[in-house]
Amino acid sequence: MADSDQTPAKIRPIGGTENSWCKAVIGGTGITVLSLLLNKHPDFSLLQTALHKLQNSHPILRAKLHFDPSTSTFSLLIPSSSSLILYHFDLQSTSQIIQSQKPNVGPTDISSFQILLEHELNDNPWKNLDRSSGEDDDDDGVDVLHASVYEIEERGKWAVMIKLHTGACDRTAAVAVMKELTGLMMSGGGGSQEEEEEGEVGLGVEEYIPSGKTNKPFWSRGVDMLGYSLNSFRLSNLEFVDPNSPRSSRVVRLLMDSDHTTKLLEGCKTRGIKLCGALSAAALIAARLSKCLPDGEWEKYAVVTLIDCRKLLEPALSSHHVGFYHSAILNTHDMKGGEELWELAGRTYTSFADAKNSNKHFSDMADLNFLMCRAIENPGLTPSSSLRTSFISVFEDPVIDETNEDHKELGIEDYMGCASTHGVGPTIAIFDTVRQGKLDCACVYPFPLHSREQMQELIDNMKKILINSL
CATH class of the missing domain: 3.30.559.10 (Chloramphenicol acetyltransferase-like domain)
Structure with a gap:
């Protein structure tokens, strides 16, 4: 056509x-x-x-x-x-x-x-x-x-x-x-098709940010940029398997039954945190355990949390407004071994929530975009030229998908949605869905920077950590 x-x-x-x-x-x-x-x-x-x-x-x-x-x-x-x-x-x-x-x-x-x-x-x-x-x-x-x-x-x-x-x-x-x-x-x-109402193309997210939300004093912006840059050299990652070969994206799936999912979500609700906090904490614990380090040896990991800004914009946009309207908050967390899931989940989520309450998802948007582009242009600024900017990325809220009879009638047996990460990005990007009451995460990682066996073990350990905490 x-x-x-x-x-x-x-x-x-x-x-x-x-x-x-x-x-x-x-x-x-x-x-x-x-x-x-x-x-x-x-x-x-x-x-x-x-x-x-x-x-x-x-x-x-x-x-x-x-x-x-x-x-x-x-x-x-x-x-x-x-x-x-x-x-x-x-x-x-x-x-x-x-x-x-x-x-x-x-x-x-x-x-x-x-x-x-x-x-x-x-x-x-x-x-x-x-x-x-x-x-x-x-x-x-x-x-x-x-x-x-x-x-x-x-x-x-x-x-x-x-x-x-x-x-x-x-x-x-x-x-x-x-x-x-x-x-x-x-x-x-x-x-x-002629009967369909023609839609409109929205503007970029920056055009809808409420007045004053991006304001940041010059010196504060400089300090934050310096902090992001210096911290990047101190961040820990999983061991790299092959940092030199051409990369592609691979997927490992984390599936949890309805009973465990219900208990996990209830555990989050009881503690006043969101699922992203628990997933981040489980991943951080699993990553440190994979290195067999003695307790007391500190490591610093970065977590990026992605926020759908549509409801926070002026004018507010609906979830059907197609475009890119997410922002990111980057937090770092020190790990010394022996962390308990819910304590760490509370810490990771509180750090994120405090940053969001301070409007850092708007005020730091340009800074993080700038640093993302600099990493793309200068891979050597990242460990082993890996282009890893954080250990993990998670979404503030999961996709909630209740049972839909349309799926049965259309013959939809399974589905997944995710995005590639083998250029610049995290070691592991989690795309979480609660489908028919069951947690289903597509976990995307760069291959062969990390092997499938390595990432499957990490995800298996994440699941064990989550279930053992219920």
């Missing part, structure tokens, strides 16, 4: 946070993938129509990301209609892709569905976006949304993969997109 009337594309400059993500995604961090495992044959025409309707309702999803080498700046080009192509990989093509990934999978039993998810996380359509050779300077840019369907060798299974540029679609927006997509598929496409 090409743009037949040749109406000129609208141009929207990108904001500061979006610019950071553009640079990060080129290097391999911020490729968001929403994946569905179906046990029913998908209706390709219906799926493509639904995707076109999503792009009409949320024009940023039909945008093309453009780089101007003359000014070294990115912008969003919004065409008047969708040109999305839904790619279909038959059994043979899918089998070849899965086999090509097998050497990197390792001995752990990984499903074909997860292998395809990892393949999508590492297939980067934006990797050459910042080319400056001039030979393609007049091109139309690269789509922010891509979609594929894979036939899986397992009898009667299909994988639907929606790939998005994180700078144009954060986790909250991705959840909304998935809900709208399944709703459109259930309604048979929801009528003709």
Whole structure:
């Protein structure tokens, strides 16, 4: 469905946070993938129509990301209609892709569905976006949304993969997109595309920050920047397995049954903290235990907590407002061994909550974006040029997904949503969902900087630490 009337594309400059993500995604961090495992044959025409309707309702999803080498700046080009192509990989093509990934999978039993998810996380359509050779300077840019369907060798299974540029679609927006997509598929496409109301493209998050929230005295900004920079040289990480080979993103899954999940959430509520505090604490304890250090030997770890700012902006935005409207707070925590989960969870969450109450998610936004870009441009500023900026990243709030009959009717057997991290970023990024009362975390890490066996052991120990504390 090409743009037949040749109406000129609208141009929207990108904001500061979006610019950071553009640079990060080129290097391999911020490729968001929403994946569905179906046990029913998908209706390709219906799926493509639904995707076109999503792009009409949320024009940023039909945008093309453009780089101007003359000014070294990115912008969003919004065409008047969708040109999305839904790619279909038959059994043979899918089998070849899965086999090509097998050497990197390792001995752990990984499903074909997860292998395809990892393949999508590492297939980067934006990797050459910042080319400056001039030979393609007049091109139309690269789509922010891509979609594929894979036939899986397992009898009667299909994988639907929606790939998005994180700078144009954060986790909250991705959840909304998935809900709208399944709703459109259930309604048979929801009528003709022409009947759909045209949405608008929002501005960058910086344009909606309430007046005064980003204010910071000059000297205070300088001290904070110096503190972030100096602390980065003192931060501890997991042992690096292979810091030199080319990297890709891999996924380990943390699953917890409904009984343990209920007790964990109740434990958090009773103590006045959120799930992110418990997950961070369990990860920190597991990381230190993996090093077999004697108690009393101090290490400093960094935790990044991501906040959905939509409700805090002026005007406030709904969860269906597609774009990137998250901010981050970075805290460091000293570990000496022997920490108890709930005490450490309270400490990590209190540090985050205090920083948020001080508006650091707004006042430090530009500083953290600047440091993120400096790390991308100068990997040597990070340990072993690993590009690790923290040990772990977590979201302030998990995705809550109650049982949906639509899933059964559409044949949705499983799904995962996460983003790549093998460029700049944390050692482990946790994308947590409480689905039908069960905790389900996609934990993404850079490979082979860390091995699958190493990360599987870390996640297994995290789970044990959480369960043993209940």
